[in-house]
Amino acid sequence: MKKIGLKDIANHVGVSVALVSYVLNGQAEEKQVGKEIAEKIRKTAEELNYRPNQLAKSLKTNKSNTIGLVVADINYRFSSGITRAIESEAKRSNYTVIFGSSNESKEKFHELVNVLINHQVDGLILVPVENSEPSIKALQKSEIPFVLIDRNFPSILANTILLDNYKAAYDSTVHLIRHGHKRIAFVNYQSKLTNLLERTRGYTAALKEHGIDHHHEWSPLIRSGHVESDMKKAIHDLTAVQKCDAIFFATDRLSIAGLKEIMKQKIRIPEDLSVFSFDESEAFELFSCPVSHARQPLEKMGKIAVTTLLDLINKDKVINQIFLPTEFVPGKSCREP
Amino acid sequence: MKKIGLKDIANHVGVSVALVSYVLNGQAEEKQVGKEIAEKIRKTAEELNYRPNQLAKSLKTNKSNTIGLVVADINYRFSSGITRAIESEAKRSNYTVIFGSSNESKEKFHELVNVLINHQVDGLILVPVENSEPSIKALQKSEIPFVLIDRNFPSILANTILLDNYKAAYDSTVHLIRHGHKRIAFVNYQSKLTNLLERTRGYTAALKEHGIDHHHEWSPLIRSGHVESDMKKAIHDLTAVQKCDAIFFATDRLSIAGLKEIMKQKIRIPEDLSVFSFDESEAFELFSCPVSHARQPLEKMGKIAVTTLLDLINKDKVINQIFLPTEFVPGKSCREP
DNA sequence: ACATTTGCTTTAAACGTTTAAAGAACTATT
DNA sequence: AATAGTTCTTTAAACGTTTAAAGCAAATGT
Structure with missing residues (x-):
């Protein structure tokens, strides 16, 4: 035909x-x-x-009705959630999503952004990866509207939709303190990403403001390439050596790895140890007890990202940093006070 | 600039x-x-x-170097895995992926396909949803190359990449039989999707060929809108009434829902009941024992989907139905023979 | 000396749209 | 009957590319 x-x-x-x-x-x-x-x-x-023919149309009108999306890894629960939210919000406004997954590689990130630009997207929604500052700075020089989501860089002032990581971590830590915990560990990735650093900052601040001395050993850093081995060591150290009575994991993936290790080491939750997770995971449903956690408002983040971007595309450019709160989901993984 | x-x-x-x-x-x-x-x-x-300007280029050359992808729900583990595989394989050949999630709605599916066509994709990779036959048949009338993945329809002859659902279910059931089980239940969704029906067929055939009478009550169907309540009833009925000693779940999501219910009802795995799952899930990692399951070759499926599509785009059109085997992942959720 | 070849460059049409501007056919007003 | 609106329709350029074809020197062959 x-x-x-x-x-x-x-x-x-x-x-x-x-x-x-x-x-x-x-x-x-x-x-x-x-x-x-x-x-x-x-x-x-x-x-x-x-x-x-949308191509011809776009060429003529200089408007492709297309937005580019680059996530860190589509296999993350965060990414697929946000992608779905973005896609459906975009379609409500007649935009189509062109999509890429950087898999946490800055080269792939850079290349994806370029490909999307060549496809004349009207704007970009990006989850930047570590060391992608140069790509973002280059982007800023072009006139292409974009918003960053979930992660940002101190050296870059741009439209950003973030969690209030500091506050969420702070509040979660306080939650543990209220439960009577004194030796609270915080397990994070070794990373320069500000969203993760902010979580550490929130944790530390909460301890300090509640008169708890923070021991450096309570905050082990897991290398993303060595999660299993590092976690094994960390859990052992935190429980057997540091005698911590609560562990706060900085992400869903860390929580899963940590809980797996905790199971292996036959540590009982919440009797021997309280556990709290930043992010939620489907996996928690099958753990021996419901895991208390902070939930990210994925739907809302995606939606706001799109509306912010569309504003940017249609109207004049103000710079906006939006911080969203997390939702507290109580489980049974923290011992009663 | x-x-x-x-x-x-x-x-x-x-x-x-x-x-x-x-x-x-x-x-x-x-x-x-x-x-x-x-x-x-x-x-x-x-x-x-x-x-x-890729648009101008495409307009002139009548080639957009773009492929459209429609998945059933990007939040499924299957979808994100396949999406990632497809995206990276596509990029190896210099193609960009335009993306949509139908969320199992045939209307959205239809609309997405149209939007993608208007964007002049060179070809489509589709995970069709229930009752989307008309959309697919319309597609066939156009000359646009496409491949179906994961699901198909008896009434439609098209390029398809499928699991060998029948064989995988058959083999899995045999696995349970070999473990000495006689009263094996199979929990599936109420659905007309052939991939799911094939699994039921494989299960039934395995029983019959091993001289086990199949009781209709052993194969409850779960309505996708009522997973929790239907599952609760099903698990209770299968264990307390039917006295089944093994349950085979037809998908990862059913397994999770089932295991949750099993936990609630304090049924011990594998002492009281053996469990086998079609598909794997991150969640299994946190279950009290590793769940034996059949794993889908997501990477391979995605890769083959892309290469098949590119062949279709570049060369002449043969029709190909490819069946891929699953991988057996032994756990500890089936009692020893 | 002229024709041919070689090496390099330009011309111009086309892809499928959008959209100002001009054009044509009415109708109404003097 | 000439003029001026209305109302409807066409013309043609443009968007940023690609690409066949033509153009033009300079080099080579006879």
Whole structure:
């Protein structure tokens, strides 16, 4: 079946392509197209199963109705959640999402951004990866609207949708303190990403402000390439050596790895140890007890990212940093006070 | 920063756009472009930070280097895995993925396919949803190459990448039989999707061929909108009433829901009951014992989907149905024989 | 000296749209 | 009957590329 263009419809009806374009773009009355002709055009378009060529349209109008999305790894629960939210919000405004997963590689990130730009996306939503500052700075020089989501950089001032990581970690730590814990550990990735650093900052501040001396050994850092071995060591050290009575994991993946190790070492939750997780995971459902955790507002983040971006595309550019709160989901993984 | 086009480079260097186009497309020698000029063009392009307009390119060449992907729900582990595999395989061949999640709605599915076509994708990879046959049949009438993945329809002959669901379910059931189980239950969704029906067929065949009478009550169907309540009833019925000694869950999500219920009802695995799962889940890692399951070859499926599609795009159209085997992952959720 | 070849470059049309602007056919007003 | 609106329709350029074809020197062959 040959592709049908405006020209085909025009020939078929016996009018010019301009008229067809007007009608099919809903400018029939504005341009005062004859009623019967308009109807005939619509009918023929339908019959011939006309599909507008979005590329040609975009080329002419300089507007692709497309937004580019780069996530850190689509296999993360965070990424798929945010992607889904972004995609459906985008479609509400008639935008299509072009998509890439950087897999935490700055090279791939950079390349993806370029590919998306070449595809003339109207704007970008990015979850930046470690050391991607240069790519972002280059982006800022172009006029392409973009918003960062979930992660940011101190050296970069841009539109950003973030969790209030500091506050969430602070509050969660306080939660543990209220439960009577004095030796609270915080397990984080070894990373320069500010969202993770902020969590550490929140944790430390909470301890300090509640008169608890923070021991450096309570905050082991896990290398992302060596989660299993590092975690094994960390859990053992925190429980057997440091005698911590609570562990706060900085992400869902750390929580899972940690809980797995805790199971292996036959540590009972919450009798021997309280556990709290930043982020939630489907996996928690099958753990021996419900895990208390802070939940990220994925839907909301995605939605706000899109609306912020669309504002940026349509109106003038203000810079906006939005911080969203997490939701506290109580479980049974923290011992009663 | 104004957008730079071939024309700008041409003006800058003092040549025609054609020359610039040749050079920047690597046809410099073929078209015998002067060495110094070619060099100058390349340098200027670099300096001006030229980004080719992919839309214009595609419009002219009638090739967008873009493939459309529609998954059933990006939040499924299957979807994100397959998406990631597809995206990276596509990029290896210089294709970009345009993406949509139908969320199991046939309307959204249909709409997404249309949007992608309007964006002139060179081909489509689709995970069809229930009752989307009409959309697919319409697709077949157009000349757009597409492959179905994971699901298919008896009434539709198309390029398809599937699991060998029948065999996987058959083998898994046999595995349970070998472990000495006689009363094996199979919990599936209430659905017309052939991949799920095939699993039921494999299960039933295995029982029959091993001389086990199949009781209809052993195969409860869970309604996708009522997983929790239906599962509660099913588990209770299978264990307390039917006295089944093994349960085989047809999908990862059913397994999770089932295991949750099993935990609630304090049934011990594998002492009181053996459990086997089709699909794997991160959640299994935190269950009280490792769950034996059949693993889908996501990477391979994605890769094959892309290569099949690219063949379809580039060469002539043969119809191919590819069945992939699952991998057996032994756990400790089946009692010893 | 002229024709041919070689090496390099430009011209111009096309892809499928949009959209100002001009044009044509009526109708209404003098 | 000439003029001026209305109302409807067409013309044509443009968006940023690609690419066949033509153009033009300079080099080579006879």
